[in-house]
Amino acid sequence: MCRQLREHVWWIDLSGVNAYLVDDDGTWTLIDAGMPWHHEEIQQAVAEVAGSIAAVDRVLLTHYDLDHVGALARLDGLDAPIYVGRADYPFLVGQHKPPLNNHKGAFQRAVGWLVDSPDGPVETIEDGDQIGSFTAHHAPGHTPGHTVYASETLSTGILGDLVREDDGELVPSPYVISYDTDDVRDSLRALPDELPAFEAACQGHGVPFREGGYDRLRECAAGY
Template identity: 50%
Template sequence: MATEITDGVWRFDCRGVNAYLVSDDVPTLVDAGTPWDEETIRRGLDEAGVEVPAIGRILLTHYDLDHVGTLAALAPELDASVRAYGFDAELLRGTRSPPLRNHKGLIQRLGGLLTDFPDLDVVGVRDGETLGSFTAYHTPGHTPGHVAYVSEELGVGLLGDLVSESDGELEPSGWLISYDTDAVATSVRGLAARAPPYEVACVGHGEPLAAGGSEALRRLAATL
């Protein structure tokens, strides 16, 4: 199912996770659901009037099975690179494995058994880099290479799994699904302080906030 949250920002309701399409300078796919969400992604793109080959940019908030799952299936039709940060980019390339010494790393190892590496260029993104109208903000904790993207022009924050939504408010990524919850708290406070205001908060899990996104993140930051 695809829902237009605001002009040019579409949510794809995948299996327990959200992916997004943003009409920026080029059609931009944000994350890519689980390996079982190919039909949902394709149907969502069709409802948004965008064909797979027209996607000009893929922004990855982080590497997890439920955020990279359909990339391998879509890859033959894509002529766009995947932008990802550091450690998570290496995981997606297959040049590094999640550490077994961390509980989240073990979860990623198990998830990797169900995830194919996409035949796509994976290009590293830098903290503060501009990608279309979005600025990248390294927000480690959920994963070491987690990154959020904020567009002041569009009024949109792509927050990935740094936070989730519950009853209209934002919550930090919890211990079970995070590498480091102290780093999560630091990243929430840092993003709240660094990023410009935005109305729409696109989260990986829960309902995206159509208004008051940056204010909701600041409220959360004040409690951490």
């Protein structure tokens, strides 16, 4: 199901995980790509808004995880550069497997056979990089290369899995699905001072917030 959150920003609800579609000054941007079996739902949602998946000009990934990159290689007609944090890049393109000496890495490796590397060009992004109106902010913890994107123009923060919505509030990524909760804490506490104020908070799980997103993020960080 595809729902408009703000002008130029749509939420693709994939029943348990979220993707987003943004019209960034005429550049269609898909953010994250669900599970491998979500490809038809994503294609249908993008077609409703932008005409077809072929209209997508770029893909921003918040991180490498089965439920955020799974459908990338199955999106028929997608021909766009894909951006991902440098530390997650080797996992996405198949250069290296996630580490076995980390509980989250071991899980990623166990389910890695479900994820095909995308055919299109994959580019790494660094902290502070600008992609359209979005600024990338390296926010490790959930994964090593986890990245948050913020657009002051669109008043939108793409928060990935650093936080999730639970009963109307943002809560931090817990130990069981994080590489390092100390890094989660440090990333979360630093972000409010790095990001511009924004209305829409678009996290990977739970219901996104149309308004007051920055304040909710700050409250979550202050209580962690």
